[in-house]
Amino acid sequence: MASSTQRDTRDRIVTATAELFRIHGFNGTGLAQIVKAAEATTGSLYHFFPGGKEELAAEVLRVSGQAYRDLVVLVLNEALNPAAAMTDTAESAGAVLEATDFIDPCPIGTIAREVASTHDELRRVAEQVMESWVEAVHDDLIAAGVGPDRAAVLATTAVAAIEGGFVLARANKSTAPLLKVGEGLRTLIATELPHQDL
Amino acid sequence: MASSTQRDTRDRIVTATAELFRIHGFNGTGLAQIVKAAEATTGSLYHFFPGGKEELAAEVLRVSGQAYRDLVVLVLNEALNPAAAMTDTAESAGAVLEATDFIDPCPIGTIAREVASTHDELRRVAEQVMESWVEAVHDDLIAAGVGPDRAAVLATTAVAAIEGGFVLARANKSTAPLLKVGEGLRTLIATELPHQDL
DNA sequence: TCACCACTAGAACGATCATTCTAGCACCCC
């Protein structure tokens, strides 16, 4: 069972780090803290991530980013249309925020801002991750009949506004700003959707 | 000249801290770094800010937040209408980003996310600051004839989207996402403005 | 002139930081 144990440890480290990053950010989270939360040791951490904290953070960004992309795609698919998906997203993210006492639902935006000027590798990973979100929304808008130029504008605006909505909601300890953002985005997208109103 | 000297030192500390926060965030900036950049000493820093790093950070948030509020009001006043103000803001912020090699133009969003779960006092200051931005946009929309409910939605969406636009622009080292956000917001607001189209 | 005040100066403190290193465990293949 050695191979399952190793995977477990690695996974525990990544998962614990993601959670700590959501609460304390990159610079606010210590390796000792991570090791303790993951029930691992410094040796294991450096075994799996020889590049240290930066390599670990990159993996956390990739894993969390992919999970969020999957979630975005899921919500878009299940929604009535891309406009309705905006309020759906805001509502479900708001529910998560309330359930977790407004811990940041997404570590990527925080890390991106913290390290953009100092850790170029991490900055690039964050760039790719967020680009994948924009792309997911963009493709859905195209499928809904929005022209490519407008789809690019709307998708970027949507991702940015949701990301900013997290900042406001977290600072206010309230879901209200996030819900307003969802409404604003629904209006914006509904206006540009062919053959239907909000 | 004692009174001018003292004010100078305090100002230098606040200014240097604001700049370092924009680059490295709250946890990424050390007091030694601040003291050196401000050409001050630890003694002076604790003389003016007995509460240490947290009190200093609160002051930085207040000062930077007020400056940004003033800027928002200025742009809104000078713009043709609130919709045009969105693209104006995005363009001028984009110019700043390019001129500074994409250093974060605004320390507040980063700090807010970093410390929201750990430093409640700072969280509250950030909350007030961002609320003041929303209010400025809100009032301008009301003056332009938008109804109160919609004005609240639009103002919050605008602030969130610009804030998120900074994240994307910084991660991408490109002004493109920010400009798209500006366009998206202009469309959104123009739609709800009485008596004129975009 | 002397006490008082706001401010500067920077050494010292214990804690914690990311990282390195040596040692040892458990399992597989020969």
Added chain:
DNA sequence: GGGGTGCTAGAATGATCGTTCTAGTGGTGA
């Protein structure tokens, strides 16, 4: 059963963290 490999364990290291503390400077009012 001996050697190799993948992983765990955690002490040690030097740097840096935020904060405290003592000493000293320079100007002001009595």
